[in-house]
Amino acid sequence: MTDKGFVVLDNVAKRWKxxxxxxxITLDIEEGSFVxxxxxxxxxxxxxxxxxxxxxxxxxxxxIIDGKDVTHAPSADRNLSMVFQSxxxxxxxxxxxxxxxGMKVRRVSKAERxxxxxxxxxxxxxxxxxxxxxxxxxxxxxxxxALARAIVAGKRLCLMDEPLSNLDAKxxxxxxxxxxxxxxxxxxxxxxxxxxxxxxxxxADKVVLMKSGHIQxxxxxxxLYDRPANTFVAEFIGxxxxxxxxxxxxxxxxxxxxxxxxxxxxxxxxxxxxRLTCTVAESEFLGAETLISLSHPGTTGLCVLQPGLAPVEVxxxxxxxxxxxxxxxxxxxxxRREAV
Amino acid sequence: xxxxxxxDKKQQTIYGWLLLLPAGVLLSLFAFYPAVATFxxxxxxxxxxxxxxxxxxxxxxxxxxxxxxxxxxxxxxxIYAAATVxxxxxxxxxxxxxxxxxxxxxxxxxxxxxxxTVLPMIAAANLWLFFYTPDLGLLDQIGGLxxxxxxxxxxxxxxxxxxxxxxxxxxxxxxxxIFYLAALQTIPExxxxxxxxxxxxxxxxxxxxxxxxLMPTTLFIMVNAMINSVKLIDHLFILxxxxxNDASKLIxxxxxxxxxxxxxxxxxxxxxxxxxxxxxxVAAVQFFxxxxxxxxx
Ligand SMILES: Nc1ncnc2c1ncn2[C@@H]1O[C@H](COP(=O)(O)OP(=O)(O)OP(=O)(O)O)[C@@H](O)[C@H]1O
Ligand SMILES: [Mg+2]
Numbered sequence: 001m002t003d004k005g006f007v008v009l010d011n012v013a014k015r016w017k018x019x020x021x022x023x024x025i026t027l028d029i030e031e032g033s034f035v036x037x038x039x040x041x042x043x044x045x046x047x048x049x050x051x052x053x054x055x056x057x058x059x060x061x062x063x064i065i066d067g068k069d070v071t072h073a074p075s076a077d078r079n080l081s082m083v084f085q086s087x088x089x090x091x092x093x094x095x096x097x098x099x100x101x102g103m104k105v106r107r108v109s110k111a112e113r114x115x116x117x118x119x120x121x122x123x124x125x126x127x128x129x130x131x132x133x134x135x136x137x138x139x140x141x142x143x144x145x146a147l148a149r150a151i152v153a154g155k156r157l158c159l160m161d162e163p164l165s166n167l168d169a170k171x172x173x174x175x176x177x178x179x180x181x182x183x184x185x186x187x188x189x190x191x192x193x194x195x196x197x198x199x200x201x202x203x204a205d206k207v208v209l210m211k212s213g214h215i216q217x218x219x220x221x222x223x224l225y226d227r228p229a230n231t232f233v234a235e236f237i238g239x240x241x242x243x244x245x246x247x248x249x250x251x252x253x254x255x256x257x258x259x260x261x262x263x264x265x266x267x268x269x270x271x272x273x274x275r276l277t278c279t280v281a282e283s284e285f286l287g288a289e290t291l292i293s294l295s296h297p298g299t300t301g302l303c304v305l306q307p308g309l310a311p312v313e314v315x316x317x318x319x320x321x322x323x324x325x326x327x328x329x330x331x332x333x334x335x336r337r338e339a340v
Numbered sequence: 341x342x343x344x345x346x347x348d349k350k351q352q353t354i355y356g357w358l359l360l361l362p363a364g365v366l367l368s369l370f371a372f373y374p375a376v377a378t379f380x381x382x383x384x385x386x387x388x389x390x391x392x393x394x395x396x397x398x399x400x401x402x403x404x405x406x407x408x409x410x411x412x413x414x415x416x417x418x419i420y421a422a423a424t425v426x427x428x429x430x431x432x433x434x435x436x437x438x439x440x441x442x443x444x445x446x447x448x449x450x451x452x453x454x455x456x457t458v459l460p461m462i463a464a465a466n467l468w469l470f471f472y473t474p475d476l477g478l479l480d481q482i483g484g485l486x487x488x489x490x491x492x493x494x495x496x497x498x499x500x501x502x503x504x505x506x507x508x509x510x511x512x513x514x515x516x517x518i519f520y521l522a523a524l525q526t527i528p529e530x531x532x533x534x535x536x537x538x539x540x541x542x543x544x545x546x547x548x549x550x551x552x553x554l555m556p557t558t559l560f561i562m563v564n565a566m567i568n569s570v571k572l573i574d575h576l577f578i579l580x581x582x583x584x585n586d587a588s589k590l591i592x593x594x595x596x597x598x599x600x601x602x603x604x605x606x607x608x609x610x611x612x613x614x615x616x617x618x619x620x621x622v623a624a625v626q627f628f629x630x631x632x633x634x635x636x637x
Contacts, residue, residue, distance in 0.1 A: 053533075053537060054536075054537075055533050055536070055537075075533070075536045075537045076536060076537065076538075076539035076540075080537070082533075082537050084530050084533070084534060086528065086530050088528070088534040090531060090534075090549055091553070092549075092552045092553055101535075101538060101540075101548070102537075102538030102539065102540075105535075105538050105539050105544055106538075106539055149534075
């Protein structure tokens with residue numbers, strides 16, 4: 001295991017006075033990949049990242065970066081850079097001074113500092129703002145300074161903790177592309193924390209979905225979407241999330257099973273001709289399509305998508321149908337059953 | 341439209357002045373008026389029963405400048421300021437940095453450092469009197485263990501001023517530390533983490549990040565320490581009474597003596613005016629010169 005990945009976490013755990021932070025974290029990250037740590041608030045994403053960065057000490061397990069066991073090494077020896085959620089820019093230093101701070105500390109020559117600074121500012125589009133203090137920048141610009149500071153270090157591993165959470169939706173989409181492009185161009189490994197699944201799904205080669213300090217599933221975005229390992233993943237990934245149906249409602253599988261169904265696989269049927277008759281709970285116009293939420297005893301999150309503006313009166317009885325091959329089956333514990 | 345905005349502005353202005361009024365009244369009553377009155381009375385001679393006070397212009401000032409004691413006192417106070425201001429600030433900073441780091445019993449350490457501040461200066465002076473007393477005092481007792489002979493710290497012209505200086509530093513450092521501690525707590529932890537990841541040592545982080553961010557606090561403390569070096573003389577009454585032979589006499593004590601021991605009010609007034617002018621100048625210079633190089637968050 002240890003000679004495989006660029007970053008390897010082996011059964012890592014972190015607790016505070018017995019209170020759980022994260023547990024059983026086992027990860028294998030290849031060099032040059034973009035890995036997203038995804039999960040709801042408080043699930044331990046930041047803790048995992050901080051363990052890798054050496055800002056927290058692991059209570060159990062091993063952390064290996066580039067073949068070296070760094071479990072007990074200080075941050076400085078781990079050869080990585082980090083973008084903080086809060087940016088952590090030095091408020092009294094100008095943009096340029098912030099970016100070159102680390103190089104100064106490491107005694108990089110003046111000429112090289114200037115050259116690398118210029119390149120980092122160019123990549124992040126910060127030219128002309130060198131002399132500004134962080135307080136005189138917009139949130140997006142600050143974010144890019146933090147990014148510039150991380151890439152100027154030239155480290156092969158870059159950790160990012162929700163770097164886009166303070167930006168507005170539009171800026172977020174554009175910076176997202178920038179980060180992805182940067183990662184690909186520089187060929188660096190990025191571990192990226194986010195609670196936004198769109199971010200994770202669109203940027204990452206590999207998504208690590210966490211809940212309450214435990215990893216739920218590791219896989220490509222398509223894996224998580226198409227083969228959720230459990231009902232938590234099923235309900236977390238996708239907008240709208242997967243609907244869960246108790247097996248007896250439609251019959252077929254073992255009666256304690258839970259069936260999962262994505263909205264795009266549900267079709268409206270002729271009244272009485274479908275497999276399930278439900279009541280319309282809500283109609284939501286999303287632009288290209290209308291999302292119709294349905295309620296039926298024994299189901300959660302059941303809905304159907306209709307193209308265009310196609311509202312259905314709340315309370316109407318509708319009949320829906322779907323194919324067996326689109327059904328995901330989970331056992332009573334919520335774990336995925338591979339064969340139906 | 342324009343008129344109502346104008347009206348609004350006027351109202352705002354009136355509002356602003358009203359808010360300033362209480363402070364303005366109090367300051368005028370208890371600071372500006374006494375200052376002007378002091379200046380005015382420094383221009384008159386000392387009235388006696390036979391001769392009423394009369395206008396003498398700068399005569400009181402000339403007399404003061406010709407008084408050798410005045411120059412001794414000025415020199416003492418300069419030494420006093422030059423020693424107490426930087427040393428107490430330095431110690432305060434060091435203690436704050438230490439008490440702010442992750443050490444066991446942090447709360448206890450902070451309280452211990454702060455204790456001298458809550459003691460009244462008179463009590464502190466009495467405490468130190470016990471340390472300094474020849475033969476019986478703590479210093480001599482300890483010195484005696486190592487075979488040193490007894491020293492009359494407060495009674496010798498070459499040590500008296502320094503003995504007083506040490507008491508002041510001991511008293512002030514804890515107080516200034518509180519300001520530094522408060523300022524340190526406003527520095528986010530992630531700055532340290534960011535610096536750590538960049539490989540900055542603790543010392544580099546302190547020098548390049550913490551100290552610059554503490555500059556506004558340092559400026560504030562410096563002005564206060566400077567003013568205190570003139571203002572804080574309570575302990576002189578207990579420890580040395582300015583002696584021996586004026587060796588530990590500070591300017592405010594000198595003024596007090598003139599006014600209430602020798603009843604020479606005009607001379608005291610003249611000295612007070614000089615002190616006021618010097619203090620205002622120092623404060624103004626500090627604020628305007630250092631302010632430009634200080635980063636405020
Ligand atoms: N310093 C700490 N002391 C005690 N508990 C902590 C500490 N830091 C984190 N925790 C706990 O560990 C758990 C995981 O926290 P973490 O910060 O990793 O969550 P997160 O996934 O990053 O959440 P968010 O999306 O809100 O940032 C939480 O339950 C939190 O309360
Ligand atoms: Mg977090």
